[in-house]
Amino acid sequence: MSAKSAEIFFKSESRYRTLVENSCDIIFSLDTEGNFTFVSHAWKTVLGHDRGDAVGHNFRKFIHPEDIPRYETSIMTALQTNSAQEVTYRIHHADGSWRWHTSRGTPHVDENGVLTVIGMAYDVTERLRIEEIMTQTEKMIMISGMAAGMAHEINNPLGAILQHAQNIERRVSTGIPANLKAAAEVGVDLDLVRAYLQKRGIFDFIGHIRTAGMRASVIISNMLYFSRRSESGAEYIDLSALLDRVLELAGTDYHLKKKYDFRRIDLQRDYAADLPLVPLVVAELEQVLLNIIHNAAQAMAGAAMRREPRITLRTRLSEGMVLIEIEDNGPGMDEATRLRIFEPFFSTKEVGVSTGLGLSVAYAIVTKGHRGAIEVQSRPGEGSCFTVKLPLQGKA
Numbered sequence: 001m002s003a004k005s006a007e008i009f010f011k012s013e014s015r016y017r018t019l020v021e022n023s024c025d026i027i028f029s030l031d032t033e034g035n036f037t038f039v040s041h042a043w044k045t046v047l048g049h050d051r052g053d054a055v056g057h058n059f060r061k062f063i064h065p066e067d068i069p070r071y072e073t074s075i076m077t078a079l080q081t082n083s084a085q086e087v088t089y090r091i092h093h094a095d096g097s098w099r100w101h102t103s104r105g106t107p108h109v110d111e112n113g114v115l116t117v118i119g120m121a122y123d124v125t126e127r128l129r130i131e132e133i134m135t136q137t138e139k140m141i142m143i144s145g146m147a148a149g150m151a152h153e154i155n156n157p158l159g160a161i162l163q164h165a166q167n168i169e170r171r172v173s174t175g176i177p178a179n180l181k182a183a184a185e186v187g188v189d190l191d192l193v194r195a196y197l198q199k200r201g202i203f204d205f206i207g208h209i210r211t212a213g214m215r216a217s218v219i220i221s222n223m224l225y226f227s228r229r230s231e232s233g234a235e236y237i238d239l240s241a242l243l244d245r246v247l248e249l250a251g252t253d254y255h256l257k258k259k260y261d262f263r264r265i266d267l268q269r270d271y272a273a274d275l276p277l278v279p280l281v282v283a284e285l286e287q288v289l290l291n292i293i294h295n296a297a298q299a300m301a302g303a304a305m306r307r308e309p310r311i312t313l314r315t316r317l318s319e320g321m322v323l324i325e326i327e328d329n330g331p332g333m334d335e336a337t338r339l340r341i342f343e344p345f346f347s348t349k350e351v352g353v354s355t356g357l358g359l360s361v362a363y364a365i366v367t368k369g370h371r372g373a374i375e376v377q378s379r380p381g382e383g384s385c386f387t388v389k390l391p392l393q394g395k396a
């Protein structure tokens with residue numbers, strides 16, 4: 001549109017008004033104090049708040065407290081530099097949620113000489129979510145590729161270490177005729193050799209080599225999940241029954257490890273009644289869910305809980321996928337932690353006790369093994385909610 005035609009177009013007040021009022025984006029103006037002087041019809045349709053709640057009120061009433069400084073800066077900069085400024089922030093919706101919006105505001109002096117910032121705002125929550133998934137996916141492909149490569153490389157030498165430790169034990173055993181024969185040939189008494197090895201703690205050293213080697217080998221076999229191609233051995237499974245079994249397993253396991261009493265946790269089940277059978281590899285999905293539940297239990301045990309610890313398991317159908325939600329009311333996590341939890345070896349727990357592989361293996365099993373998705377929502381102090389999404393069309 002040329003400047004002339006734009007002038008003609010906007011000369012019509014009603015045309016201008018129609019355009020503003022029918023825009024799907026929120027159009028607004030703020031005075032220099034940050035009070036709304038106008039919001040378009042979309043304010044109501046997008047946010048659910050009445051327009052009257054906005055006009056005459058300050059933007060701070062609607063913007064997330066953490067984002068207010070950023071919003072303020074953008075208005076100040078727009079006014080000071082007389083230029084358009086963009087800012088992304090969370091805004092309160094009438095349903096109680098906070099959603100991400102981006103707005104672009106420009107200073108404007110009206111016919112009465114009053115300075116305002118006029119702008120447009122639109123919901124970018126979904127776009128940000130998709131961007132995060134893409135970044136997360138790319139990062140995981142890179143890191144898990146490296147981890148799988150390392151696992152393959154370490155697997156052979158580790159196998160040799162374990163095998164040779166076992167050979168040493170066998171070669172000094174008195175129960176093998178070849179050992180007795182070789183000892184006789186060199187003129188030593190095998191019982192005395194054993195007594196010496198025992199006295200100097202050499203059998204213990206070999207035992208330690210084997211225990212450490214076995215621990216490494218569990219880590220390596222977990223890392224090998226990263227290079228798994230796709231599901232094999234999937235069966236059509238009743239998910240509700242599987243979830244019940246996992247909860248039972250989680251309880252027994254915890255009781256055995258005596259970390260704390262799993263029975264203290266209030267377990268809520270909210271399963272969809274109409275779920276079809278879901279194609280999945282039982283042992284693998286059990287591992288995924290157990291790890292998520294253990295993490296929740298550990299997080300709640302480690303935090304000073306002001307409320308009764310609770311884990312809620314939910315299932316539902318959405319867009320051809322079955323969704324399993326595991327929600328806890330534990331300490332939650334900050335943004336920096338949340339963005340890293342699926343990385344192999346990322347852990348905030350005690351070194352040597354946790355490897356930080358749990359969720360990265362879960363990620364590999366769900367995304368590669370089952371062509372599904374796994375996501376987490378969490379905020380400090382507000383608990384965490386993991387969602388495992390599995391496709392209903394599998395290769396069982």
Ligand SMILES: Nc1ncnc2c1ncn2[C@@H]1O[C@H](COP(=O)(O)OP(=O)(O)OP(=O)(O)O)[C@@H](O)[C@H]1O
Pocket residue numbers: 291295296297299328330331332333337341342346347348349353354355356357358359360384
């Ligand atoms: N429900 C949760 N609440 C709070 N933080 C969590 C929760 N689940 C996971 N985390 C965080 O994610 C990190 C990574 O979890 P992951 O299961 O991969 O490793 P880990 O539990 O630390 O170690 P491992 O599973 O090998 O024992 C945890 O160390 C913890 O900081």
Ligand SMILES: [Mg+2]
Pocket residue numbers: 291294295358359
């Ligand atoms: Mg874990």
